[in-house]
Amino acid sequence: MQSHSIRDIATALGAEAEGDLSLRVSGAAEPQAAKPDQLALAMDPRYADGLAKGGAKAAVVWPGADWRAMGLEAAIFAPRGRLAMAGLTTMIDPGPELPDGIHPMAVIDPSAEIGEGARIAPFVVIGAGVKIGARARIASHVSIAEGAQLGADALLLQGVRIGARVKIGARFIAQPGAVIGSDGFSFVTPEKSGVEEIRQTLGQREAIREQSWTRIHSLGAVLIGDDVEVGGNSCIDRGTIRDTVIGRGTKLDNLVHIGHNVQVGEDTLLCGQVGIAGSSKIGSRVVLAGQVGVNDNIFIGDDVICGGGTKVFTNAPAGRVLLGYPAVKMESHVEIQKYLRRLPRLAARVAALEKNAGPADETQA
Structure with a gap:
């Protein structure tokens, strides 16, 4: 198992450190559970008591902490604890174990282009005309349909499905089971449907009659910018005519659903079970907390924050903080x-x- 010195960790985090900086650790742990070869994460005074219960020799602590009094041999000072965790976990995460090169049990169309240094696990299926960027890592049971493009340094974990013509930027991460580029949920009735009627009348119906649904196929695709992450079992639908778009740096949690034609801006955060209905436009730096629902054909401006469970039925101006059902x-x-x-x-x-x-x-x- 790879280990790192306290000096190297502090340098990587851009943080100050004191004590025995040559001390090496091979992982991180909560204070009360930390072993001697692990770095305890005690970035708040509330966690000080836990250090005495654990066996850590070194810890990430809050600025000004009396680390010697807590029995430590070394300490790294973190003014922003969670930011330190981001750098630390990036440094020590070994990532998925994938074989070098292309596994012989992967099925790759002869017309596909595979970038230099790509790693492709067994039971991967790559269709015609696909382009895979350099150093991409593709875990087992992933399928990439015809004409799709995947940028450099991308990571697709087990069971990810990439649909036809989807274009994805660099450093993309998809957690297990994510589906990108499925058909949009788009249907129409030959006559005016009950849904159309109540949209116009806000609940009044002249008559209830039988109706059948005719499918509208999705001719568009999905366009995803650089540095986007998609959580497990999330789904992003293809556009009907134009593409569904996810902007650079946007992050999707598990079980997020993005409907057809949706446009999402840059650096937006969509938490678990968020659902965005078709043809809505979401701005940049928006945060939608868990189980937020967004109506179709509306826009949410830049820097909007919606608390958990909020249901947004009308346009939301930039910078608004919303909560409730309906959102206010x-x-x-x-x-x-x-x-x-x-x-x-x-x-x-x-x-x-x-x-x-x-x-x-x-x-x-």
Whole structure:
């Protein structure tokens, strides 16, 4: 197992360190569970007690920590703990174990172009006209359909599916089971459907009649920029005519669904179980927390933040912070919840007033 000195780790993090900087560690652990050859992660004073329970000789600690009093031989100081974790985990993560070169049990169309240094595991299927960038790593049971392109240094983990004509930038990461480039969910009825009717009338229906659905095929593809990550079992649908687009640096959590024709900007964060309906436009640096739902054919401006479970039915201007169902400004949602909690008392007061009011008063009313 590869080990690193405290000096090397501190240099890689751009952080200050003290003590025995030649001390080597082979991994990281929580303070109370850390072994002597592991670096304890104690970036907050709340974790100090855990160091005494564990066996770590070195730790990442908060600025100003008295590391000697905590029994450590070396310490790395991290003003921003989670940022330090990002650098540290990048440094010590060994990554997936993939064989060098192309495994003989991979099936690759003769017309596919494989970049220099690519690693392709067994049971991978690569279709006609596919282009794989240099140093790409493709784990087992991945399929890449005809005409797709994958940028340099990409990583596709087990069971990823890349659809036809999908174009993906450099340093892309897809977790197991992700599907990119599936057909969009797009259907139409010969006559006006019940859905179309209630959209116009907001709930009123003239008559309920039988209807059948006719499929609209997806002729577009998916275009993904550099440094994008897609979580496990997430799905990104192809566009109907134009491409579905995911901008540079955007990150998708597990179980995220992006509908057909959706445009997502740069450096946007989409957390678990987010669903974005077709033809919506999401700006850059947007954060959609878990289980946020976005209606079709609307836009969410740059730098919008939506709290967990928010349902966005109308356009959201840039910089807005939203919460609730339906989405409102976060401060408005807090006020609404305060009033809702008061409703039982208010109802009791109204009932008491009505009881005390005589029949004559009711007649006057």
